Amino acid sequence: xxxxxxxxxxTLMAFAYSYCQNSDLSIYKNLVDKTWKLEGTWGDxxxxxxxxxxxxxxxxxxVIAKTIGYTNKAQTKFGERNYGIRKYxxxxxxxxxxxxxxxxxxxxxKIYLEGxxxxxxxQYGDDTTLTDMWEYVDDSTYNLKIGKYKNGIxxxxxxxxxxxxxxxxx
Numbered sequence: 001x002x003x004x005x006x007x008x009x010x011t012l013m014a015f016a017y018s019y020c021q022n023s024d025l026s027i028y029k030n031l032v033d034k035t036w037k038l039e040g041t042w043g044d045x046x047x048x049x050x051x052x053x054x055x056x057x058x059x060x061x062x063v064i065a066k067t068i069g070y071t072n073k074a075q076t077k078f079g080e081r082n083y084g085i086r087k088y089x090x091x092x093x094x095x096x097x098x099x100x101x102x103x104x105x106x107x108x109x110k111i112y113l114e115g116x117x118x119x120x121x122x123q124y125g126d127d128t129t130l131t132d133m134w135e136y137v138d139d140s141t142y143n144l145k146i147g148k149y150k151n152g153i154x155x156x157x158x159x160x161x162x163x164x165x166x167x168x169x170x
Contacts, residue, residue: 024088024095025056027113028063030139032056033169038144040161047075048159051166062087071102086111097122114152118142121149140165 031054039049050069057064065084071077084099095111097120109122116136124130131149134142141164147157 025060025063025086027095027111027118028054028056028086031118031134032063034165035167035169036142036163037166038161038163040144040159043158048161049078050081052163053167053169055169065099119149134163137162 033055035051035053037051039047041047048069050067052065052067055064055066056062063086065082065086066080067082067084068079069081071079071081080102082099082101084097086095086097088094089096092110097107097109097111099107101107107122107124109120111118111120113119114133118134118136120132122130122132129148129150131145131147133145133149135145137143141162144159144161144163145154145157146159148155
């Protein structure tokens with residue numbers, strides 16, 4: 001009897017641990033296995049055009065974001081532009097991200113929810129904190145805002161454009 005109790009307890013603990021680890025990335029459940037498209041204009045007049053596909057990997061312990069977009073400064077070539085990783089960090093109890101781009105750069109930051117909005121915050125340059133917010137509209141539409149965002153207020157917005165679902169992976 002005692003052996004069965006211990007086995008059941010260990011199984012339950014393993015399931016709970018696995019569920020908690022995976023559920024911390026549940027903010028991506030509406031985005032995963034789908035491709036999202038956006039086209040917009042930055043505040044300086046330059047164009048932005050991207051398609052982003054999200055997938056779970058490593059037993060749902062990470063989310064991969066693959067982005068195609070402009071791959072040169074002149075915005076004449078379109079191809080693989082960014083490769084992003086989102087992972088729950090148990091030590092800080094936050095979701096963190098790493099976004100690698102075709103130009104050799106890497107952006108790192110943290111992710112959190114505000115209602116149904118997905119917020120990415122990161123350091124840009126030496127002294128600027130930027131925010132990318134996927135504002136939830138409905139299950140097939142978000143609005144992407146990028147700018148300076150503090151205490152729930154947009155101080156400056158550099159981009160504001162819709163993101164639309166274009167493909168569901170089968």
